[in-house]
Amino acid sequence: MFMPTEEKPVFTPCDNKQRLIRYVDALREATSQEMANDERVFLFGLDVDDHKGIQGSTLGLLEQFGPERVFGTPLSEDAMTGFAVGAAMAGLRPIHVHIRMDFMLLAINQLINMAAKSHYMYNGQVNVPLVIRTMIGRSWGQGAQHSQALHALFMHIPGLKIFAPSNAHDAKGCLITAIRDNNPVIFIEHRLLYSTEGYVSPEVYTVPFGKARTFVPGHDITIVAISHMVMEALRASKHLEKIGLSADIIDPISLRPLDMETIVNSVKKTGRLLIVDNGWLTCGASSEIMARMIELLPEGLNGKAIPMARMGFADTPCPTTKNLENLFYPSSHTIAEKAYTLISGKTNTDWLPAATSKTEIDAFKGPF
Amino acid sequence: MFMPTEEKPVFTPCDNKQRLIRYVDALREATSQEMANDERVFLFGLDVDDHKGIQGSTLGLLEQFGPERVFGTPLSEDAMTGFAVGAAMAGLRPIHVHIRMDFMLLAINQLINMAAKSHYMYNGQVNVPLVIRTMIGRSWGQGAQHSQALHALFMHIPGLKIFAPSNAHDAKGCLITAIRDNNPVIFIEHRLLYSTEGYVSPEVYTVPFGKARTFVPGHDITIVAISHMVMEALRASKHLEKIGLSADIIDPISLRPLDMETIVNSVKKTGRLLIVDNGWLTCGASSEIMARMIELLPEGLNGKAIPMARMGFADTPCPTTKNLENLFYPSSHTIAEKAYTLISGKTNTDWLPAATSKTEIDAFKGPF
Amino acid sequence: MTQDQALIARLYQSMLLIRELEQHIVDVYHTDAVKSPVHLSIGQESVAVGVCDPLNSDDIVSNTYRCHATYLAKGGDINGMMAELYGKKHGCAGGKAGSMHLVDIKHGILGASAVVGTTIPIAAGYAFALQQEAKKTGKQRIVASLFGDGATEEGVFTETINFAMLKKLPIIFICENNQLAIHSPLRSRWASEHICERVASFGIRTHQVKNADIFELHQLISKEAENIRNGISGPVFIECETYRWLEHVGPGDDHHEEYRDPNELALWKNKDQIARLANMLAPHEKEKINQKVAALIKNAVAFAEQSPYPDEEELFTHVYAN
Amino acid sequence: MTQDQALIARLYQSMLLIRELEQHIVDVYHTDAVKSPVHLSIGQESVAVGVCDPLNSDDIVSNTYRCHATYLAKGGDINGMMAELYGKKHGCAGGKAGSMHLVDIKHGILGASAVVGTTIPIAAGYAFALQQEAKKTGKQRIVASLFGDGATEEGVFTETINFAMLKKLPIIFICENNQLAIHSPLRSRWASEHICERVASFGIRTHQVKNADIFELHQLISKEAENIRNGISGPVFIECETYRWLEHVGPGDDHHEEYRDPNELALWKNKDQIARLANMLAPHEKEKINQKVAALIKNAVAFAEQSPYPDEEELFTHVYAN
Numbered sequence A, B: 001m002f003m004p005t006e007e008k009p010v011f012t013p014c015d016n017k018q019r020l021i022r023y024v025d026a027l028r029e030a031t032s033q034e035m036a037n038d039e040r041v042f043l044f045g046l047d048v049d050d051h052k053g054i055q056g057s058t059l060g061l062l063e064q065f066g067p068e069r070v071f072g073t074p075l076s077e078d079a080m081t082g083f084a085v086g087a088a089m090a091g092l093r094p095i096h097v098h099i100r101m102d103f104m105l106l107a108i109n110q111l112i113n114m115a116a117k118s119h120y121m122y123n124g125q126v127n128v129p130l131v132i133r134t135m136i137g138r139s140w141g142q143g144a145q146h147s148q149a150l151h152a153l154f155m156h157i158p159g160l161k162i163f164a165p166s167n168a169h170d171a172k173g174c175l176i177t178a179i180r181d182n183n184p185v186i187f188i189e190h191r192l193l194y195s196t197e198g199y200v201s202p203e204v205y206t207v208p209f210g211k212a213r214t215f216v217p218g219h220d221i222t223i224v225a226i227s228h229m230v231m232e233a234l235r236a237s238k239h240l241e242k243i244g245l246s247a248d249i250i251d252p253i254s255l256r257p258l259d260m261e262t263i264v265n266s267v268k269k270t271g272r273l274l275i276v277d278n279g280w281l282t283c284g285a286s287s288e289i290m291a292r293m294i295e296l297l298p299e300g301l302n303g304k305a306i307p308m309a310r311m312g313f314a315d316t317p318c319p320t321t322k323n324l325e326n327l328f329y330p331s332s333h334t335i336a337e338k339a340y341t342l343i344s345g346k347t348n349t350d351w352l353p354a355a356t357s358k359t360e361i362d363a364f365k366g367p368f
Numbered sequence C, D: 001m002t003q004d005q006a007l008i009a010r011l012y013q014s015m016l017l018i019r020e021l022e023q024h025i026v027d028v029y030h031t032d033a034v035k036s037p038v039h040l041s042i043g044q045e046s047v048a049v050g051v052c053d054p055l056n057s058d059d060i061v062s063n064t065y066r067c068h069a070t071y072l073a074k075g076g077d078i079n080g081m082m083a084e085l086y087g088k089k090h091g092c093a094g095g096k097a098g099s100m101h102l103v104d105i106k107h108g109i110l111g112a113s114a115v116v117g118t119t120i121p122i123a124a125g126y127a128f129a130l131q132q133e134a135k136k137t138g139k140q141r142i143v144a145s146l147f148g149d150g151a152t153e154e155g156v157f158t159e160t161i162n163f164a165m166l167k168k169l170p171i172i173f174i175c176e177n178n179q180l181a182i183h184s185p186l187r188s189r190w191a192s193e194h195i196c197e198r199v200a201s202f203g204i205r206t207h208q209v210k211n212a213d214i215f216e217l218h219q220l221i222s223k224e225a226e227n228i229r230n231g232i233s234g235p236v237f238i239e240c241e242t243y244r245w246l247e248h249v250g251p252g253d254d255h256h257e258e259y260r261d262p263n264e265l266a267l268w269k270n271k272d273q274i275a276r277l278a279n280m281l282a283p284h285e286k287e288k289i290n291q292k293v294a295a296l297i298k299n300a301v302a303f304a305e306q307s308p309y310p311d312e313e314e315l316f317t318h319v320y321a322n
Ligand SMILES: Cc1ncc(C[n+]2csc(CCOP(=O)(O)OP(=O)(O)O)c2C)c(N)n1
Pocket: B046, B075, B077, B103, B106, C066, C114, C115, C116, C117, C147, C148, C149, C150, C151, C152, C176, C178, C180, C181, C182, C248
């Protein structure tokens, strides 16, 4: 378990019941509680029932609920996804787990052609209450095929809902919401968030779709950050603080539906918008947020175009070697730099701290 | 064969060699010429060799080139795509045909995880010169699973190139370019364009990637339209003409790479931008074009935000019944209306012609 | 094998209803009343009826786009079907689904997909839910999953077969082998023609029904459904030889095309199971059924014609479930 | 079966090189010199060597992420491999690929994929190109496609098997059956344990090699490659029983985990093909090879250590081919 020493959990406890637990444990707790609450819920997918338990997020559930509600599968993503859709149509509530988001490309036909469309095509006669838990890899040479963040592909599709929680509190609340939702939900987890801690209530609670969360209210710029990039944006805001600048850090949490109201209100206050996606830019979440800004504030602010910019993965496959991989991702430094430029119009970087303390990015080591 | 009576082909002949031929024939001619030119090219996919020949676009090629270079396959999209990737890596130049774009979801793992990444992942040691011809369906109750236009999913992915020609001339030139390109190219054809005619040279010629085409130069607004929406935008511009408004109609032709320069220059002239996608909006081509506008003209024009809007498929699966399907798609009327509003700020529609003449949309009939 | 007359009458009516309804589509198609691709089952009726008749009304049937036959055979609402074909508001899916996606959950018709093979794993998932249900209710419902010979080429078919056997699911897989995928014959798609052998290599019980024999199929399904209900575990796989009389999609006959052998049509018309049963019925019995079927279709057409088109707002309903 | 000494020496050296190189990875892994997931083949070396040794240098081998062994056995550049593992500029893919995607086109190593099963159809496509090539050159090159038991569960495997047989492709499929997919045993993934039977149902020649026997496999590949080159058509399928000594990914032994049976490790160590060959060699022969292998690895490590990291611009090169 790793906690960057100088960093604090993003939530402070609101009552003394809350515990500081890891994201991975929050996921497991949510699953366990909902499976106990609702016997229609079952959990399956490659490796959910082995001794590593999807990096710990499913450990103990086999013992708690038995092999009929917690089971592994053959390597057959396409059929297993269809299987989940069918079970969901019949009234069960499957949670299907992919240990890498990249494998969802084998499941996408069922998700887009069947899961997303059945309720509509059959005019409401069936529901598909299905949760797809899917993990984004990063670091340690995972490379081009083991670290893709493909939420944009799913955001494009009416009929799907998407969560991408950035912290333990939301991981638990969103997962419970997803399990209770009557639609197919793509639930995106970032591997590097698994070991990060947050204050989480032991109670059952939900975090809603379509409601973004603002961290560290600020004045000078709005930074919308997705998934793991929330952590980098929070670090960037600390850099900015040192030179007296403050940022509204907004985590959309739910990518479809997307809460633009929170973003627009923030931009009305700060006057600037930087979007930091944890994914590629082209036809990505960042494009969509920009496009909606134009639709919602077509005349800009005070008669002027709103300064907006976006960052995300380099427009390349992800290389494995560390020095290139570091350049592939936005970092707290590049984010702070970009924000500074948007605010000041200047490009100097001498104010940036030379090195940052060790983060979960450096702490992550193999085998995987 | 259908040609709307009041409509002229978008190109006029530049020499007397050019013939008025259909889009589908242009596709076949390009394939035939390139297969004759280069024996590494082969054509395969479900039904390419039957008596219907992919609505005619592959007819006669079996006879011309034999069953080793023109062959059908089992229903196995995933393996057939991998097969094409392997043949391409070995130096052949496969053209793989999907009669519906919807089926590409079964092939997408090979396209994104393998085809798009191999050249990079192997540091240039292999090329994947592969063309995926894929048809967007529309009309006649094709419905939710047979009329999707999924170019946005592919635009998101570095390593892929994408063409979506809107007329016979470009269909031929783009297909030749695609076949000669050393990268995986998604070549998107619209079923309703197949019967439309254009002036096409019998010579071998290419239409380049990354170069948009402007039709009907105008002054009041820039309309960027994609694939079949080019036809609707051209019709819309005729409506606008009647009230003295003129539009630059821009067809990007190539969606990745995307020629923003032509669009930006046009918008600098017209001051307004309407994007009409032949697809869903969220994380779509329309979002991307808007986002790039902001990146390229961050301060807008003359210190003001540029009026921009977008249209595309309704954010729903596509219904089959005609009256709902008509509402699902942008039409020349709704495009003209939106353009008029962007230009004038007004929303009245009394100036619009009551009915339009029969188009390829109404002319299209089943069985399929 | 002596067949009791009531059964013959029932099977005859069920098959005839399919044929006559589809014949109605053929007749009106040129009027554009049905603005939808139609994949007709004329000639293949005995498969749908042989499979569905032995099932209980709360059993489930799952299908592909060629789904008119199973919809009717399983007892789907005929008025809703006709209105759906006509694109009307009172269609079984409010006009949103069309010919390729007929659905009637109340009657255990799980819908159908235009993407070949995609309903096979869904049927297995449904069967899993029924397996779990049976542990509580003590009553084992069954899923019948129908698909064409072409569908077995998709990877998802083998994946599902393997998993269904691993989990011993209460499902009967039925391959409607008409030897064609659109216009491609089996030999250009299957390395080996023995699909039963292939499926049996997963340890699954398999059966082949030749000549589209309605009695043989009916008995097989009855027995295997019984087996599954009694805990002699599933899955089961059945290959039914059959033949498509009309073109792949659309109302026409295409035996003039090269991919077809006109002799084959004659051969199969000789084996027509509807004609076979007609001959086994007393003339007045037959006539009664014929009239009943005609009336059902006439009513359905009237119903469909009178139904309005869906309201424009319907475009936006049911994108998400509440 | 008398084996000639030169062959024994060659096979021993090839297998030893794999084991020792991977042992080096095990030894240095804690230093983070190799910042990459590593899927080691220690214990499984005889499969790669038995397959690759009989092939010609212009034949092709295709693999999954567990690809160190075939890379070396097929004659891949060891310096390029080590530098790739170290993430360096002179790696076989300039540091962009890492352990899971080793590639050396010059030596017929087609690369490898981290997505299970995905290289199988690609190998078939390559074989198709070689089939076409042979019609011009008269010389039939061959593709060997290696994958694990888990890969056979993916639909794409069956799809490819069917198509390869339809087209009689010059390809040998080799399933490295270590009975595990990560930690899942065969019985929780395969409805039937007889993979050869399943594949044979497509009409393909199949063989099973037990006990990872290097000679048996070597001979089989030699014979079948010969057959294919002589126009006794492919494809061929071979199942090789083998055993993974270490954990699925990473340098450790995990026989303390419940999914493992420690007796099995002892059993398989008894069958170790490297030890077997070592015993068949004269001591000084063996010693010579051991030293040669050690030197090769030492050189490769020095090469890798000295190679710089790639230049930053490399992030953006080779996204598209010219
Ligand atoms: C995944 C997919 N690939 C291709 C098609 C195009 N297609 C429509 S029907 C069909 C033939 C299917 O044959 P079969 O399964 O035997 O069913 P039949 O039409 O003979 O009843 C094909 C290839 C499709 N709909 N879906």
